[in-house]
Amino acid sequence: MKKSKQDLVIAIDGHSSGGKSTYAKMIAKELGITYVDSGAMYRAVTLYAMENNLIRDNIIDGQELVRQLDQISIEIIFNPEEDRYETWLNGRNIEKEIRTVAVSNYVSPVSKIREVREAMVDLQRKMSRDKGVVMDGRDIGTVVFPDADIKIYLTAEPDIRAQRRFDELKQKGMEAGYDEILENIMDRDHQDSTRDISPLKKADDAIELDNSSMTPEEQMVWFMNKLEEKFG
Numbered sequence: 001m002k003k004s005k006q007d008l009v010i011a012i013d014g015h016s017s018g019g020k021s022t023y024a025k026m027i028a029k030e031l032g033i034t035y036v037d038s039g040a041m042y043r044a045v046t047l048y049a050m051e052n053n054l055i056r057d058n059i060i061d062g063q064e065l066v067r068q069l070d071q072i073s074i075e076i077i078f079n080p081e082e083d084r085y086e087t088w089l090n091g092r093n094i095e096k097e098i099r100t101v102a103v104s105n106y107v108s109p110v111s112k113i114r115e116v117r118e119a120m121v122d123l124q125r126k127m128s129r130d131k132g133v134v135m136d137g138r139d140i141g142t143v144v145f146p147d148a149d150i151k152i153y154l155t156a157e158p159d160i161r162a163q164r165r166f167d168e169l170k171q172k173g174m175e176a177g178y179d180e181i182l183e184n185i186m187d188r189d190h191q192d193s194t195r196d197i198s199p200l201k202k203a204d205d206a207i208e209l210d211n212s213s214m215t216p217e218e219q220m221v222w223f224m225n226k227l228e229e230k231f232g
Ligand code: DC
Pocket: 016, 017, 038, 039, 040, 042, 043, 107, 108, 111, 136, 137, 138, 139, 140, 188, 192
């Protein structure tokens, strides 16, 4: 039976700041389905750890964080005024706080913790139960939705990703230097791809797209062609 576009599960994985969320949001809008930013959930756990004194002298108290996992409630809520999905932590909108360089610096080690991953994967599957979804992250096509209808592995050169992130933060009025961002991106690439549990890797059945020199509109044309090829 032909699947309706509203029921599609689309997984977008790739390195940090590769434009996954912009792409995923555009696809979600085009198809009229939900968008879930899985990285925002790991960022929310990281912010919780920072605010609850579980990160001291660059060391994360993983054991205590795991003990407190059931006190962490994360929601992704659509804000029609801003026309975007926002992340809430224990009833508080934290969309802005989770994008800071400080959170970016700690999120990779936090997301290496097995129990944190298990809790987030559970939540990600619950958020998309019985409905179409576009989810972006690192392990969506490999672990979260191995049976996703379309899997895209998005890549771009590190300096291009750093420049995009720099422009994005600047536009939001947030402080950060280009060199610091590039360093953070390279470090996260390494940590995300080499960790033991659910490392970032291209799923065997994912289609790779290098968007280094593509506009968002060109990427949408590419996507709609793939969709047409696969589902007619
Ligand atoms: O997509 P992002 O840069 O906001 O993600 C932040 C971090 O969260 C990233 O460095 C690794 C982690 N992450 C993960 O381990 N698995 C995911 N599915 C999504 C993000």
